[in-house]
Amino acid sequence: MNILGFIQAQAEGIATEVEAQIPVVEVKMNILELGAKGGWIMVPIGLLLFVSVAIFIERIMVINKVSQKDTTFMSRIHDYLHEGKVESASKLCTRNNTPYSRMVEKGLQRIGHPASDILFAIENQGAIEISKLEKGFFWVATTAAIAPMLGFFGTVTGMVKAFFAMANAGSNVDITNLSSGIYEALVSTVAGLFVGIPALFLYNFLQAKLNVVTTKMDSQIMDFMDIVNETEVAKVSEHSRGFVTMQQQPAFVVPKPEARPVQQSTQELTEEDE
Secondary structure, three states, X not given: OHHHHHHHHHXXXXXXXXXXXXXXXXXXXXXXXXXXXXXXXXXXXXXXXXXXXXXXXXXXXXXXXXXXXXXXXXXXXXXHHHOOOHHHHHHHHHHHOOHHHHHHHHHHOOEOEOHHHHHHHHHHHHHHHHHHHXXXXXXXXXXXXXXXXXXXXXXXXXXXXXXXXXXXXXXXOOHHHHHHHHHHHHHHHHHHHHHHHXXXXXXXXXXXXXXXXXXXXXXXXXXXXXXXXXXXXXXXXXXXXXXXXXXXXXXXXXXXXXXXXXOOOHHHHHHHHO
């Protein structure tokens, strides 16, 4: 027994030394190779990623540019309207060419109409400007919703491929026969979530930035309506003062008759001489 134990110990020691001498090969895989194992479903997921990032960059630049409010714009509109220079105010809006100025310009075109008509025209123009700023949001929202679904679809197709390979192999099932389908199932799921989660964040971020612009538009509308009402009140006050002044002055002054010297007739003079 001692001899057998000694031989067994020696054999284990030799095996350990041989295993230690065998170099460990580390298998590395880059992102492209990993993506290729996800199958054809990676193509639409990649396209959605590219489109979403491009739209996000373009929209965030536009919204940031619009968010830069001109602090002197409304003060100049105020001065023009108080001076009665509606045409000059309209030209100023055309030169600025921003969503805020286009809304004010639409209101200037309704000057002279009731305040409700002016406000309605400005709100309609504001809705048009908001829809322009929301251009492309659809694709970012679609990416956030569709990319995970595509990933899950790739999971199903990958598992179907794995089970199909298992069925064809019969009793000679090998892990290499299943690896292709399993790779496709797992990689496509990871890719769908990797694209969908950031896309949802980007969409919500764009919506938050747009809400800030909408709030500034509402503030601009209120400022413009205050200016219009203030101008109308000033006109009514001037008209009232002029009307009172006219009432205080007599409409027609009757001239007084001139005093004429009394002339004595020739007969009266003769009688006095006699």
